[in-house]
Amino acid sequence: MRRSVALRWIAAGATAAATGAIMLTLPQSPAMAADNLSLNGGADGSSKASGTSYGNVKDGNTGTYWAPNGSTGYVSVKWSSATSVSSAVIRTASGGGSISAWRVLNADNGSVLASGSGTPSTINFSSTSLKKLTFDITSASSAPRIAEFETYSSGGSTPTTGPTTGPTTGPTTGPTTPPPTSNPGTPTGQWPSSTGNVSISGTVNVSGTFDGGMKTYCCIGDGSQDESQDPMFKIANGGTLQNVILGSPAGDGVHCEGTCTIRNVWWNDIGEDAATFKGTGGGTSYVIGGGARNGSDKTFQHNGNGTVNISGFYLNGSGKLYRGCGNCTSSYTRHVKIDNVLVNNIDMLAGINSNWGDTATITRVTAIGGTIVACGKYTGVAKGSEPKYIGEGWNDANCKVNKSDITYR
Numbered sequence: 018m019r020r021s022v023a024l025r026w027i028a029a030g031a032t033a034a035a036t037g038a039i040m041l042t043l044p045q046s047p048a049m050a051a052d053n054l055s056l057n058g059g060a061d062g063s064s065k066a067s068g069t070s071y072g073n074v075k076d077g078n079t080g081t082y083w084a085p086n087g088s089t090g091y092v093s094v095k096w097s098s099a100t101s102v103s104s105a106v107i108r109t110a111s112g113g114g115s116i117s118a119w120r121v122l123n124a125d126n127g128s129v130l131a132s133g134s135g136t137p138s139t140i141n142f143s144s145t146s147l148k149k150l151t152f153d154i155t156s157a158s159s160a161p162r163i164a165e166f167e168t169y170s171s172g173g174s175t176p177t178t179g180p181t182t183g184p185t186t187g188p189t190t191g192p193t194t195p196p197p198t199s200n201p202g203t204p205t206g207q208w209p210s211s212t213g214n215v216s217i218s219g220t221v222n223v224s225g226t227f228d229g230g231m232k233t234y235c236c237i238g239d240g241s242q243d244e245s246q247d248p249m250f251k252i253a254n255g256g257t258l259q260n261v262i263l264g265s266p267a268g269d270g271v272h273c274e275g276t277c278t279i280r281n282v283w284w285n286d287i288g289e290d291a292a293t294f295k296g297t298g299g300g301t302s303y304v305i306g307g308g309a310r311n312g313s314d315k316t317f318q319h320n321g322n323g324t325v326n327i328s329g330f331y332l333n334g335s336g337k338l339y340r341g342c343g344n345c346t347s348s349y350t351r352h353v354k355i356d357n358v359l360v361n362n363i364d365m366l367a368g369i370n371s372n373w374g375d376t377a378t379i380t381r382v383t384a385i386g387g388t389i390v391a392c393g394k395y396t397g398v399a400k401g402s403e404p405k406y407i408g409e410g411w412n413d414a415n416c417k418v419n420k421s422d423i424t425y426r
Contacts (some may be wrong), residue, residue: 054168055094062207063226066160070094074166082110088202089280089305091153093124094166099364103144106167107137107152113162116154117202118305118328122376124149127255129276136161144170155278155305156202156328157405177398193278197355202306204331204359209283211262220268221250226257235264239286246289248272254296258282265311269293274378276300279307287312287335296321297349314369317338322349333361340368341375343397343404350374355382362386370397371415372408379418384425391423 023047030310049261060071064086073081074092083092107122120132121140122398130142130150152166204355211233219237221227227250246268252258263270275296280303284291291309294302294317301324309316310334319325320342332338340349352375353367359382360366365380369375371394379391394407394415410416 027098037099044096047140048108049213050415052169054096054100054170055166058094058100058168060092060094060166063090074163074319076222077165079108079110079164082113082164084113084160084162088114088157088159088161088167089154090160091122091151092163092166093149093151094168095124095149097148098135099146099148099169101144101146102150103142104169105140105150105152106154106165106169107140107163108165108167109136110164114157114159116157116161117119118154120151120153120155122151122153122255123147124151127253127276132301153278155303158202169426174387177237191210202329203357204306204308204329206331206333206359206361208308208310209246209262212262220247220351222253223250223256223258224253226259227252227262229260231260231262233262233264233285236266238266238268248293252277252279254298273302276302278303278305280305284309287316289314290318291316293318294321294323294325294400296323297347299323301326304328306330308332312336318342319351319353320345322351322352324352326354326357328354328356330358331360332358332363335363337365337368337375337393338363339366341370341373341397343370343395344370344400346400348373348399352376352378354378355380357381359383360385363389365390365393367391368393368394368395369415370404373397374415376415376417380422382423384423388425389423391418 032236050132055075056077058075060075062071066084066086069084071083071092073083075094100186116136117135121130121146124128125147130145131140138233150168154161156380209231212230213232215232215234217234237249248269248271249263249267250258250271252273257278259280262283267288269288270288271292273294273296275298287309299322302328306329308331310333314336316332316335317339339353350373355366366379367377369377377392394410395404396407400402412419
């Protein structure tokens with residue numbers, strides 16, 4: 018960071034005096050530099066646009082920036098030893114895309130420390146000792162530009178005004194991008210082209226981030242509704258699967274063992290389930306973009322607890338987009354958030370168990386191919402029995418959806 022210092026030179030003459038002010042831009046003092054922990058760390062990330070660098074987010078200069086190679090991605094600050102961090106400041110550079118959803122992650126274990134919508138500024142969270150902190154952009158209009166990813170401990174100062182890169186008479190706030198009025202990643206129903214084929218014969222275990230480069234992975238299982246099939250991908254807690262096309266058959270699809278992120282993943286054939294969320298430690302899992310087709314029952318199966326957040330997704334031909342398990346071995350309260358999705362020829366968006374306190378929050382849905390049930394209520398039962406369908410809910414304690422949230426075409 019840099020700050021402006023005014024130096025005044027005074028010259029006096031026998032008959033007149035002249036006073037001048039010269040504005041200089043000097044580096045910040047060592048005390049201020051020590052407050053921003055990022056300045057003493059390293060940086061890496063998921064991808065970077067041409068001409069940008071991960072290190073630009075920790076150089077103290079808002080005239081440089083990092084941008085992902087696409088509308089989503091993440092950048093991390095890291096240290097050689099565990100460091101206590103309790104807040105972060107995100108400073109954006111002008112000319113980039115608008116951020117609509119983000120997360121801050123403890124990259125050591127994948128836990129979510131904070132999340133939100135719109136372009137963030139100061140982000141506070143419980144003081145955490147870690148070696149790597151990640152700012153994850155999960156939705157944006159186009160590639161955002163992150164000028165600085167500052168980090169602070171509870172004992173340091175978290176500035177509310179941003180550094181500047183040129184002469185100024187006082188501190189100014191860093192450039193900000195206004196939050197979008199709508200999610201720009203609206204699904205169109207267009208299926209992506211594959212960049213190649215990868216043959217697999219067993220489950221691919223994902224820890225951290227797995228980027229498939231939009232290749233088609235195939236095949237596993239027999240394409241039936243048999244729930245005993247192995248998954249094609251198994252994502253460890255905190256992991257991310259992105260830019261993958263699942264060929265057919267795909268076994269039991271994708272398993273999330275804890276919280277996970279599934280970004281821009283496409284299923285050519287849903288099979289038994291596209292993805293199953295199994296984590297029981299709470300938290301939120303994300304399905305961001307992507308699409309699925311050729312299903313007969315449910316698409317996303319929620320067996321664990323916590324929340325599944327589905328946004329910008331396209332579904333063509335299936336029974337349900339989401340179903341909270343109604344007769345698993347263990348019963349939980351589950352939540353689903355569905356926003357900005359396009360569905361074609363399906364029966365129901367979300368099936369939940371109202372007697373267990375499940376909720377479905379549904380907004381901005383476009384449906385093709387006839388009337389759908391937005392939020393279907395069931396009575397959850399013990400394993401071995403079949404859940405009873407109660408009926409459709411609108412704008413109540415379990416079904417947080419209005420009829421105006423569904424657009425038919």
